[in-house]
Amino acid sequence: MKPLATAAATALALFVSHGATAQTQAPRPDQLAFRDLYRELVETDTSVSTGSCTAAAEKLAARLKAAGYTDDQLTLFKADGFPLDGGLVAQLPGTSPKAKPMLLLGHLDVVNARREDWQRDPYKFIEEDGYFYGRGTSDMKAMVATWVDTLIRFKQQGYKPKRTIKLALTCGEESGARMNGAQWLAENRPELIAAEFALNEGGGGRTDGHGKVVTQAMQVGEKSNRSFEVETTNPGGHSSIPIDDNAIYELADAIEKLRAYTFPVRFNDTTRAFFAKAGAERNDETGRAMAALAANPADRAAEAIVSADRTFNSMLRTTCVATMLEAGHAVNALPQRAKATVNCRIVPGEDGDTTRAALIAAIGDAKTKVTMVGRLRPVAVPPPLDPKIMGPAEKLVARYFPGVSLIPTMSPGATDATYLAPIGIPTYGVPGSWGDPDGNGAHGLNERREVRSVYVGRDFLFDLVKAYASGS
Structure with missing residues (x-):
């Protein structure tokens, strides 16, 4: 019994x-x-x-x-x-x-x-x-x-x-x-x-x-967890005389560029085994794409299909996303400072320094400051x-x-x-x-x-x- x-x-x-x-x-x-x-x-x-x-x-x-x-x-x-x-x-x-x-x-x-x-x-x-x-x-x-x-x-x-x-x-x-x-x-x-x-x-x-x-x-x-502050600054001035050089607009441009940036696919032994095995067990388009991508990380068609799944996409690559915003100091003043917090989840083999460098390159504006902030967990x-x-x-x-x-x-x-x-x-x-x-x-x-x-x-x-x- x-x-x-x-x-x-x-x-x-x-x-x-x-x-x-x-x-x-x-x-x-x-x-x-x-x-x-x-x-x-x-x-x-x-x-x-x-x-x-x-x-x-x-x-x-x-x-x-x-x-x-x-x-x-x-x-x-x-x-x-x-x-x-x-x-x-x-x-x-x-x-x-x-x-x-x-x-x-x-x-x-x-x-x-x-x-x-x-x-x-x-x-x-x-x-x-x-x-x-x-x-x-x-x-x-x-x-x-x-x-x-x-x-x-x-x-x-x-x-x-x-x-x-x-x-x-x-x-x-x-x-x-x-x-x-x-x-x-x-x-x-x-x-x-x-x-x-x-x-x-x-x-x-x-x-x-x-x-x-x-x-x-x-x-x-x-993944490892690192956060960054993306910050723009400006002398500011009276809101009745606006100028194009606006810290909020510059920050918005930077965040839009980060939104458009996709980190490359980076497999390790665990994720390659996952996509190969899980893909083989699925009898659908996503499963076939998972197996194909595990076999060939350069397969862009397979990558597009797999990346459409939010969970699978996060397993394929480092991801960064804006989570908090702070800007301005008065309703009748041009902003002197605008800041966004960007949280990144980093795949093994990459770290905070390589991720920060990728964010700076994606923004492509030397006036925008990118700083690692918050607690630093040990690298996984x-x-x-x-x-x-x-x-x-x-x-x-x-x-x-x-x-x-x-x-x-x-x-x-x-x-x-x-x-x-x-x-x-x-x-x-x-x-x-x-x-x-x-x-x-x-x-x-x-x-x-x-x-x-x-x-x-x-x-x-x-x-x-x-x-x-x-x-x-």
């Missing part, structure tokens, strides 16, 4: 593969308990502007303690001077002194959300039309809730892992405006998170836009494509998603994995749950996550963590 979790997972796999709607199967009691944890986490505002990661960490610590974790297995932490940016490290001790620990990583903070911009209250957990809505439902409170829930379920079942399972929940991944908890742990308490490898966000599945899961990916590498180091990591995940993908392969991929975004590589922890973005082609509103309006994705992803990750924790 199959264990309950495995039997339920198999049933849900069939439920997903046949494209049933979320309403055709009522949640199990254990899923309802998980839903309440997820709800509490989403409804705890952890944005940098109005929220508190410390409050969320304390609530999750209380749940773990209620499940049986002892004080010496729970570490609440926060850096001096940052009372709202606290985090939590928890651990379930392993039975083998030879098996090195594994780490589950997650960030508690979310991108700021303004109620007047949303159709629903961003800090209310709402289930509607087969989706969970709320800031963080997708990025990344579903996974954080799953990590905590997994440790609770292990304790409830009396499971004794071979290797110690550590959980680090941190603040500051999204903005870093005050501090970054993963960086703080790596620099100040590395012994708390020391592990052979870590599991993180960045992987996962993707649907065809109609509910069918068509890919599952393991993140093996990611891709982890090895380790069979001990890929193997268990491939088996579970085959069980949960028949006919769907696990494909290594590079995340177009940057995660806290960049802070773990320097202390010797290779970090992988895990498969399991899935998103829609439109991005599910992550970092945008009306963020959401499909109900089936959350519940199936929860069971998948439970099984995946157990597979790794039971290994050598």
Whole structure:
């Protein structure tokens, strides 16, 4: 007889593969308990502007303690001077002194959300039309809730892992405006998170836009994140005597040139494998173009087709986009200064200096100043494509998603994995749950996550963590 979790997972796999709607199967009691944890986490505002990661960490610590974790297995932490940016490290001790620990990583903070911009209250957990809505439902409170829930379920079942399972929940991944908890742990308490490898966000599945899961990916590498200020200046003057030499107009011209500029295609081992394998599995024009481009990066026709997909385009090349504007000093004065913030996501093999040089060349105006600004994360180091990591995940993908392969991929975004590589922890973005082609509103309006994705992803990750924790 199959264990309950495995039997339920198999049933849900069939439920997903046949494209049933979320309403055709009522949640199990254990899923309802998980839903309440997820709800509490989403409804705890952890944005940098109005929220508190410390409050969320304390609530999750209380749940773990209620499940049986002892004080010496729970570490609440926060850096001096940052009372709202606290985090939590928890651990379930392993039975083998030879098996090195594994780490589950997650960030508690979310991108700021303004109620007047949303159709629903961003800090209310709402289930509607087969989706969970709320800031963080997708990025990344579903996974954080799953990590905590997994440790609770292990304790409830009396499971004794071979290797110690550590959980680090941190603040500051999204903005870093005050501090970054993963960086703080790596620099100040590395012994708390020391592990052979870590599991993180960045992987996962993707649907065809109609509910069918068509890919599952393991993140093996990611882009680096750098921001630049593009600035124009002018002596200004009275607005009643306008001149063509206007700082705002000059900035607008520069931004228009950046909008028109496209960085060249740059493959690495992970992205080339992704496009070749994912393309071969798709029976459509985009799939054929993906495979053709992986074979020949100079194929401009294939590049145009693949680049039309916003996610695929971001995997092909470095991308830069204007995200903030600031200009002028008075309504009745010509502007003396205009400034735009341009955020770039840089592929491995390039860096901030090469990207800045490309922006300067694209603008082509010596009077326009381009300066690198903001926090400088370490340059992302891709982890090895380790069979001990890929193997268990491939088996579970085959069980949960028949006919769907696990494909290594590079995340177009940057995660806290960049802070773990320097202390010797290779970090992988895990498969399991899935998103829609439109991005599910992550970092945008009306963020959401499909109900089936959350519940199936929860069971998948439970099984995946157990597979790794039971290994050598």
